[in-house]
Amino acid sequence: MFTGIVEELGTLESIDRRGDSARLRIRGPLVTSDAGHGDSIAVNGVCLTVTEWETGAHFDVDVMAETLDRTALAALAPGDPVNLERAMRADARFGGHIVQGHVDGTGRVVSRVEHEHWHVLRISLPGDLARYVVEKGSITVSGTSLTVSAVSGPGEADAWFEVSLIPTTLEATILGGLAHGDPVNLEVDVLAKYVERLLDGRGGGSR
The missing domain is CATH 2.40.30.20 (Elongation Factor Tu (Ef-tu); domain 3)
Incomplete structure (x- = not known):
């Protein structure tokens, strides 16, 4: 779950299109400072799963066709800025509202x-x-x-x-x-x- 309080402006470094899916590499020094495999990070409001990362640098996510079809992620190009937010911690302040990261x-x-x-x-x-x-x-x-x-x-x-x-x-x-x-x-x-x-x-x- 997220709160909609953007933690960092990241940058889309690359898009590797793989038929009906894509792998994105996103630069985000703050959100990768404590990242781990399987962590959830919201990218422009889309909840995505970290597959690979370099601490304090960038992370990779896989995006399936349905997500590309239903969101604005497909319109992104390398170099574009993106809103980033890590999943909410249970002991953190709730600054925004309940955000699932499931784009409607x-x-x-x-x-x-x-x-x-x-x-x-x-x-x-x-x-x-x-x-x-x-x-x-x-x-x-x-x-x-x-x-x-x-x-x-x-x-x-x-x-x-x-x-x-x-x-x-x-x-x-x-x-x-x-x-x-x-x-x-x-x-x-x-x-x-x-x-x-x-x-x-x-x-x-x-x-």
């Missing part, structure tokens, strides 16, 4: 409005995820825990949401460099999905 879908940056001390990103939202996103609720954007500042109305043809980025987020995550049309990984609040499931069971599928 992808969106794209629709617009970016720059204010003096913060930026506002509007991001497209797959229609089947819109019901889980509420104003002032939590969402994970490429591994970053954020608070939703605005959402599209029920009558709008294309669903979207907005997040406001403070200077720390702009500097410490890949979100600071996103431009119009860039893809992002989205994970909605898992608690909303559990509540929906429970209500379905209680009401026979009715809302």
